[in-house]
Amino acid sequence: MQRLTESQLNELQQDLDQIRDQVIADLGERDANYIRRVVRLHRSLEVGGRVMMPFGFIPPVFLTATTALGLSKIIENMEIGHNVMHGQYDWMNDPSLNSQTYEWDTACGGDSWRRTHNYEHHTYTNIIGKDRDYGYALLRLSEDDKWRPAHLLQFANYVLLTTFFQWGVGLHELEFERLRKGDITLKEKIPFLKEFFRKGGRQAFKDYIFFPAVTLPVAPIVLAGNVSANLMRNLWSSTVIFCGHFTQDAETFTEEESDGESKGHWYLRQLTGSSNFTGSRWVHLLSGHLSYQIEHHVFPDLPAHRYPEISGQVEAVCKKYGIHYNTGRFAKQYGTVLKRIAGYSLPDRLRTRLWPEFSQPAA
Amino acid sequence: MLAQFQTSNALHWLGRQLFNRTDPAAFFDPLLERIDPMLAQQTIRARVVSITTETADTRTFVLKPASRWQGFRAGQHIALTLDINGVRRTRTFSLSSTPSQWQENGTIALTIKRIKDGLVTGWMHDCLTPGETLSVSEAFGDFGIPEAAEPSLYIVGGSGITPVLSHLETMAAAGSHAPVTLLYYVRTRNDVIASKRLAVLAEQWPALTLSIFTTNEPGKAQRLSDQHLHQVPGISARRCYLCGPEGLMDLASDLLDRRDVPESRIHCTRFSAPPMKDAVELDADSLGGQVQFAKSGKQTDSRGDASLLDIAEASGLSPKHGCRMGICHQCSCTKTSGTVINRLTGKTSGNGEETIQLCVSVPAGAVAIDL
Structure with a gap:
């Protein structure tokens, strides 16, 4: 990681705090109108998709309905749910946009997400051993994990994870790897499992039982449409998220170097451990503005639609301290993610020969 | 129709399964509000029918709540909720109209004095126009009218007249x-609120004796006295x-006490405290205060800039929390009253109900937290 002196870190903190303060001082009706417009778009897409779906025996209608429902889930999860649960709109005092009570349209329960993502991932970002989002305890993405032959299969694991992403995220807090090692017992996880089955069951009931059942004669079509919409959301959201931290230049950290760190050091870790990708306005909206992952990680509770407006300032701050601002076209960034997954599935010596660019030493 | 949907248990359960929320009907609010704001289900909406000027700083707002609003008794209050620059604000006001008016034409009135530098009252005076909607709570409060045939005395100051107007007109009509x-x-003379309504009452209702005193009129200052x-x-x-x-209430209680009027026969309704000044300096002297944790019934005093x-935690509670540095919002909860200062921004909150982050909020005076 880029080394900065203590006084540089303080200065970095001041520079970033200043950007944050500017936005906070300016929060108001524009932000409220924006998120309400997105909520309306979500409701229209979901209602439209669900109403059209039973008429899916007409192929173009099936395509439209599935796309509408898929987009509705993507927008709800990425731009509304994820961002609302970060507290980006708590200042509005609107109970339907409250970070602590919002429940989203995916298998992972809101409370579990708030614990594992908002707290663990955003506080300990990319610290190997503390940020369980790094590779989801399933993929080997740096030399910090010792290579084992089982890692040869990790590309297949990745395909499974991205296909069933909502269930993977839902079960994240089970900490399967620690259960296997015997660090924790299944008994300790009973409250979590109850929560998981309640929320996951609710999602499965809605999409795979209730809506097909009420449209019985065309149940298979509705079921197929709902499965496709969920798949669409799974593939897109996992892809966006993988592009946020697992690109070629996204750095990892050790517990020692982050222990008792200053806010400035935390900022530095967020800047170097995250990566952006470029795209059109719609790409940013559908990614919940996680395409501005760097801005999101330094300011997780600023309304996400503000990230494009401040990205220039954040990039300038990075430049000032010689910090690499990791961005690129979507295809390029995703390409490096795939290479990283494939590369680290191989023994280190083979990988460094095939892809010398992935020779980042252990953090 | 949608309200009924909420009340049936089975449908309510189903609504939770389908919409992931405890108020499933409100899922459609964003769309319904586009058609007509009055259709909103999450809150009870009321449309502003008219706004009339009472005095230089007081106006009467006539509202028509959605039909599912349940009505009120004379002397009760409602909480108004409105969005100002994207932020939802809630304040309590007394109803100044009579229940019979609501039964007749479905309208209610609030007579609201503009508080100096008051955010909500200022906005209502400057920006609210007829035709717009805001949210209202059901009525509450027990400042009720006396039993029939019981003699009564009202001691009222300034805009405290609002619930009393409702009392008097209700009794007069009966x-x-x-x-x-x-x-x-x-x-001063110019500060008499609803002077016409009072004059009509005094003229048409022989039981009423009306005396108006001006406390700041030059040469004619008459403060409450024995x-x-x-x-x-x-x-x-x-x-x-x-x-x-x-001040007036304290003096009146004192004088009545001296005249041996038993406490059980004295009824008070208090104004909410005036809002704190916008900029409280972050020096340790102005920080701290009595903290009340409403759900657990605990109360404690804090000093200095303790969050x-x-x-x-010092008083034995273990609220949900995470980073302790204002990042993760795990500890966000509702402050029901009082003012807090955000350590990160140095910004002072309003004194009404709002969501705050416990780990970076420092009380500035007495605070009540829903914890």
Whole structure:
């Protein structure tokens, strides 16, 4: 990681705090109108998709309905749910946009997400051993994990994870790897499992039982449409998220170097451990503005639609301290993610020969 | 129709399964509000019918709540909720109209004085126009009218007249014969709120004795004194109602006490405290205060810049929390009243209900937290 002196870190903190303060001082009706417009778009897409779906025996209608429902889930999860649960709109005092009570349209329960993502991932970002989002305890993405032959299969694991992403995220807090090692017992996880089955069951009931059942004669079509919409959301959201931290230049950290760190050091870790990708306005909206992952990680509770407006300032701050601002076209960034997954599935010596660019030493 | 959808248990359960929320009907609000804001299900909407000027700083807002609003008794209050620059604000106001008016044409009235530098009252005076909608709560409060045939005395200051107007007009309409005396204290002649309505009452309702005193009129300053009470016949047998600023209420209670009016016959309704000044300096002297944790019933005093999370933990509570540095919002919860300062921004909150982050919020004066 880029080394900065203590006084540089303080200065970095001041520079970033200043950007944050500017936005906070300016929060108001524009932000409220924006998120309400997105909520309306979500409701229209979901209602439209669900109403059209039973008429899916007409192929173009099936395509439209599935796309509408898929987009509705993507927008709800990425731009509304994820961002609302970060507290980006708590200042509005609107109970339907409250970070602590919002429940989203995916298998992972809101409370579990708030614990594992908002707290663990955003506080300990990319610290190997503390940020369980790094590779989801399933993929080997740096030399910090010792290579084992089982890692040869990790590309297949990745395909499974991205296909069933909502269930993977839902079960994240089970900490399967620690259960296997015997660090924790299944008994300790009973409250979590109850929560998981309640929320996951609710999602499965809605999409795979209730809506097909009420449209019985065309149940298979509705079921197929709902499965496709969920798949669409799974593939897109996992892809966006993988592009946020697992690109070629996204750095990892050790517990020692982050222990008792200053806010400035935390900022530095967020800047170097995250990566952006470029795209059109719609790409940013559908990614919940996680395409501005760097801005999101330094300011997780600023309304996400503000990230494009401040990205220039954040990039300038990075430049000032010689910090690499990791961005690129979507295809390029995703390409490096795939290479990283494939590369680290191989023994280190083979990988460094095939892809010398992935020779980042252990953090 | 949608409200009924909410009340049935089975449908309610189904709604939760399908919409992931405890108020499933409100899932459609964003779309319904586009058609007509009055259709919203999450809150009860009311449309502004008219706004009339009472005095230089007081206006009466006539509202028509959605039909599922359940009505009120004379002297009750409602909480108004409105969005100002994207932020939802809630404040309590007394209803100044009569229940019979609501039964007749479905309208209610709030007579609201503009508080100096007041965010909500200022906005209502400057920006609210007829045709717009805001949210109202069901009515609450127990500042009710006296039993029939019971003599009464009202001691009222300034905009404290609002719930009293509702009382008097309700009793007058019922043709009550028991004597009613109103001692109404205002700063100057021009500050008399609803002077026409009062004049009509005094003229058409013989039971009412109306005395208006001006406390700041040059050469004619008349503050509440024992002399005024002396002129009220049979005062010890009267039910007494006090409504106005703190100073007047304290003085009135004192004087009534000296005249041996039992406490059980004195009814008060207090104004909410005036809002804190916008900029409280972040020096340790102005920080801290009494902290009340409503759900757990705990209460404690804090000093200096201790955060509410630390204060809660010190008093034996274990609120949900995460980073302790204002990042993760795990500790966000509702402050029901009082003012806090955000350590990160140095910004002072309003004094109404709002969501705060415990780990970076420092109380500035007495605070109540929903914890």
